[in-house]
């Protein structure tokens with residue numbers, strides 16, 4: 370299996386090369402040259418299997434020769450053994466025809482653990498084999514950073530630097546990043562918002578001298594392996610509701626478009642998904658774009674769902690690549706226009722996007738009201754991100770097809786917002802109960818590429 374860039378100008382890579390490099394050298398994102406298909410019978414055979422068995426069957430065709438079957442099975446087993454639920458991604462019924470996929474039973478209480486725990490194992494295996502070192506640099510609005518730090522803390526062959534927007538993540542998210550004491554972990558609080566963090570990370574990848582000097586690697590969802598790992602739970606959940614004999618729909622709280630794009634890949638592989646619904650908070654650029662208004666970032670507005678406070682949505686580039694019939698030059702042109710302020714999507718591409726994605730948005734008041742309503746009507750305490758999904762799903766679902774909404778984080782990561790909306794204080798799991806007593810290590814940085822690169826070079830001895 371070969372991987373190609375969404376901008377068409379970078380060398381084709383193997384799975385392992387694409388995973389270790391993150392962003393393509395032409396600035397694009399890697400995608401498999403073709404999408405493997407599962408037959409109706411192969412999907413039916415996933416019913417009743419463990420999460421790990423399904424993960425192996427779904428991901429195996431994508432990884433090629435990089436790992437033997439036994440090696441890959443071992444990697445998957447180690448990735449998910451620390452999850453706090455035997456099903457890994459349990460499905461709960463909210464009401465008739467509406468289900469919640471709980472993706473917050475991993476070590477850092479957000480869906481990011483599904484991919485990051487796997488990537489941690491993949492990197493460790495690969496780097497041990499090659500004897501190489503890497504310097505991981507990531508941008509986070511709260512959850513990717515804590516998941517990456519948890520997955521890579523203490524690994525000899527890895528330094529991990531995480532840029533997060535100062536003052537714009539929850540206290541729990543910040544402490545998850547700032548309290549690990551291992552020397553290879555560096556939490557950097559940047560003056561700015563998430564889009565600034567992500568832009569600086571991409572700048573570092575496009576600075577080839579820096580990239581090659583420090584051995585840069587990326588674990589944001591620009592990394593294909595992140596998206597791939599997330600395809601698995603679309604299969605486990607759909608099959609448990611009767612797929613492939615029955616269609617299902619998904620609503621996905623969306624920011625960087627990685628999670629919903631994983632759903633699109635599942636559909637392309639043959640999973641009978643009726644609708645994929647993009648749910649946004651008040652930073653609703655994706656909803657506006659899918660409604661035909663063009664893609665025009667106009668500044669991030671802080672919200673009570675901070676992980677989705679994003680205007681420049683990385684993986685939308687992958688969706689555009691598909692909507693433009695994999696025309697890398699057209700995507701490169703749109704990304705140039707984005708740098709200059711924004712772009713319009715052609716009629717043909719917009720139609721292709723709408724064939725695959727529906728969308729909706731949710732205000733701050735609606736988010737709080739949904740948390741309150743669901744708490745009263747069921748035993749489920751939602752985090753603000755999951756609540757956005759539930760609100761949009763309720764508007765979009767139809768009686769004939771079950772709807773699965775992704776609950777992307779644990780309510781205890783956002784205690785203030787959840788308590789205000791529900792009257793319930795969500796406690797942290799026991800293993801984290803001393804999080805507020807642990808000492809923090811944070812480095813403040815300006816939104817300045819030179820300053821950040823110098824700091825990383827100093828800390829990695831380059």
Ligand SMILES: Cc1ncc(COP(=O)(O)O)c(C=O)c1O
Pocket residue numbers: 479480511512513590622623624625626627628629676677754777778
């Ligand atoms: C809790 C939570 N929900 C939803 C999202 C949005 O996911 P994506 O960026 O894959 O669209 C994020 C972060 O990205 C998140 O941390």
Ligand SMILES: N[C@@H](CCOP(=O)(O)O)C(=O)O
Pocket residue numbers: 508509510511512513514588589590591624625627676677683
């Ligand atoms: N919401 C994310 C933002 C980064 O997204 P990623 O999926 O591209 O890593 C976060 O919590 O950091």
